Amino acid sequence: MAIRKRTTKSVAKRHDLDYFKKGSPIRLWQWYLAAGALVLAVLWVSISGFRSANAFSAGPISNSHAVFGQKCEVCHIPVVSGAGWVPVIGNRRHVPDSACQSCHQSGPHHADLTKVTQPCSSCHIEHVGSMHLAASPNKGCTQCHANLEVSKGIPSVAAHIDSFTKGHPDFRPLRLASMEVKEAAFGLKFNHADHLKQGLSGPPGKGPVTLKCASCHQIEDAKGRDTAHSGIMAPVSFENSCRSCHSLEFDKATAEQAPHTTSAEALAFVRTKEAILHPNDGEALNKAETILFREKCALCHTVAGVEMFPHMTNAVFPTPAVTPSKQPDRFFSAALFSHTAHSAVQCEECHADALKSTSGKDLLLPKIATCQRCHDGESHPQGPVLSTGHAESGCYLCHEYHEVKPHQVAVAQGDEKQNPAFRIDQLLPSH
């Protein structure tokens, strides 16, 4: 067997264990260089610190804050007031919410149920050069919603949402709309399938027509409305979309039509006209009223007691009760949706059921799977740009977070603190 002469012990003995106690020219140089670098760094820090705070900056400020981005102390509130940015100890690394709130009064988010409060900067991430600071990353939301806990009771909403494609429930109206909800929401009798048939008989004297969605549905002009309403479909209007085919004539002796207002006004109108056309003719009046309410109004509305009409005499004729149409402005209460943003997509892609719907009570909203074909989970609120074939899927795209919009509070309270009037030179860098 071969004898091993080189043991670890013998090898270790070759090293001088006291080497660090002796000086050497190389090590002296190392000391000089290190000390020199430190002095230079301190010099550079102080000089550039006096000239510009950029030397410490963590990255470019968002577009909306860029104008006062050099005035670090607006957000990094100094510990020693007036210390400015220069003496590093004089400034806070962390930005307290109160700094943001000196300019923004942001509404809370389910304050009565949340267990924890999140700092503003956990969602609105500064120093990444964001173009749109409100476009916050999902983790700001999923820090609670991935495992939602509430301070009392159990959550009334889905408790495990990781992203729009993982754990997000289908939309509330589709899950919860019971028959009662639908009855309450939709007052009109309306048959989409019949009206979308090719070659429908058109207005009297005109040939057959084929209606399109846009014959009755138009994106509402947002003017005069809250911006949260932009991109919704305007309620269908009788005057613009129905009267041409469904006239409100009530007597062959005249081409005049009843106004489409309240039943009381329609009734008064018919009575005034009949008094001129057929004075003191109770039967003619009764016939006119019957045509109008039983054949016309009741085609589209539920009219209480309409079956009694032909048997009523003028004296006891009550104002018929017409169930109004109740077209909701919005079906979603907890999310926004804009038709304008989807104007490249055909209506039937999202509302396929409209083509075969025979009742005004049908709910024609798309399911979440339709949305997920494009909003498929990819989200880059602060860049890089999305890869082609995807639409942004961040929570912020569809949801509002602050229950009261920051600017609304500022206006509502009229408090000067909400609207700090800085002088321009207080915001711009000093040159």
Ligand code: HEC
């Ligand atoms: C609009 C407000 C705002 C302004 C103005 C601002 N910052 Fe910040 N800064 C922040 C926020 C928010 C953070 C994140 C800190 C936190 O976690 O609280 C931050 C973090 C930092 C950090 C720490 C980074 C880290 O990783 O912890 C540095 C350094 C910094 N800022 C430097 C600057 C400098 C220098 C300026 C001036 C040129 C400046 N900031 C101006 C809001 C601001």
Ligand code: HEC
């Ligand atoms: C000196 C006043 C001031 C301070 C301090 C300030 N902001 Fe702003 N902020 C503004 C102004 C002005 C705008 C642009 C007007 C607007 O959109 O309300 C703005 C816009 C915003 C926006 C929306 C703009 C966008 O691009 O989406 C967000 C979000 C925001 N600030 C969050 C914050 C946060 C978080 C802080 C604290 C780290 C903060 N702000 C500190 C003045 C300030």
Ligand code: HEC
């Ligand atoms: C600090 C925890 C917390 C954070 C962070 C948080 N939420 Fe919530 N959220 C809650 C609580 C609590 C509720 C109420 C749950 C309930 O009603 O049982 C709620 C409810 C909701 C609802 C349902 C609203 C309704 O009308 O029923 C939506 C939508 C929502 N949050 C979206 C978001 C979005 C988007 C974000 C991120 C920008 C976010 N949340 C961040 C705690 C949080």
Ligand code: HEC
């Ligand atoms: C593409 C749009 C879209 C995106 C992205 C999106 N949501 Fe939603 N979310 C909706 C709609 C629409 C509803 C239904 C609202 C209603 O019925 O009032 C909803 C409902 C909710 C609800 C209520 C759930 C319930 O049980 O009724 C919560 C909570 C919620 N979203 C959180 C989130 C969170 C967190 C994210 C990000 C991870 C997110 N959403 C991303 C559109 C979206």
Ligand code: HEC
């Ligand atoms: C002749 C007019 C007319 C045409 C054409 C028409 N609609 Fe409608 N639509 C209505 C009326 C009226 C209502 C309200 C029904 C109610 O209140 O019960 C309505 C309601 C709706 C609703 C909301 C109600 C719900 O249940 O979700 C959707 C969505 C809708 N229509 C989609 C379409 C689409 C898509 C087309 C084309 C394929 C179309 N409509 C064509 C008259 C029309």
Ligand code: HEC
């Ligand atoms: C282009 C002409 C035209 C327009 C515009 C039109 N309708 Fe009709 N409507 C018809 C015709 C034709 C019928 C008979 C259809 C059938 O029986 O096949 C009808 C039938 C109806 C009926 C009876 C139920 C059924 O079988 O469909 C209702 C209710 C109705 N329309 C409501 C409306 C409402 C509400 C509007 C406006 C939003 C409207 N219509 C616009 C032509 C029209």
Ligand code: HEC
């Ligand atoms: C061809 C269908 C049709 C006929 C016939 C019709 N309506 Fe309407 N009615 C509508 C539509 C569509 C709306 C909702 C849009 C609007 O207000 O123009 C409406 C709305 C109303 C409203 C307003 C309530 C609301 O929802 O805003 C009243 C009141 C009303 N109708 C009464 C009548 C009376 C009274 C008659 C008979 C004289 C009548 N309607 C005939 C289709 C009809």
Ligand code: HEC
């Ligand atoms: C990308 C899917 C999508 C497309 C495409 C689309 N819709 Fe919608 N539509 C929706 C959603 C989601 C709602 C419910 C929004 C809400 O009310 O909060 C809605 C609601 C409606 C309503 C009820 C009123 C309202 O705005 O809430 C009508 C009417 C309607 N759509 C008609 C149309 C017509 C007509 C077209 C084609 C021009 C169309 N939609 C295209 C998704 C779509």
Ligand code: HEC
């Ligand atoms: C054909 C693909 C496609 C489908 C299907 C689709 N979206 Fe979108 N959506 C887009 C694109 C593209 C944008 C613009 C994204 C942006 O601005 O970053 C958008 C924007 C949005 C916005 C922001 C609107 C705004 O004005 O800022 C919301 C909210 C939204 N979609 C919700 C939905 C919902 C809910 C559905 C399902 C009912 C849906 N989308 C289906 C492609 C789609």
Ligand code: HEC
């Ligand atoms: C859990 C995430 C989250 C937190 C924490 C948060 N925000 Fe927001 N904030 C959002 C989202 C998402 C939006 C965009 C949607 C909206 O308009 O509500 C937004 C919008 C804003 C806007 C722009 C609103 C507008 O009208 O354009 C301002 C300003 C703002 N936040 C300031 C703050 C301030 C100040 C704080 C701290 C007190 C704060 N936010 C805390 C998520 C958050």
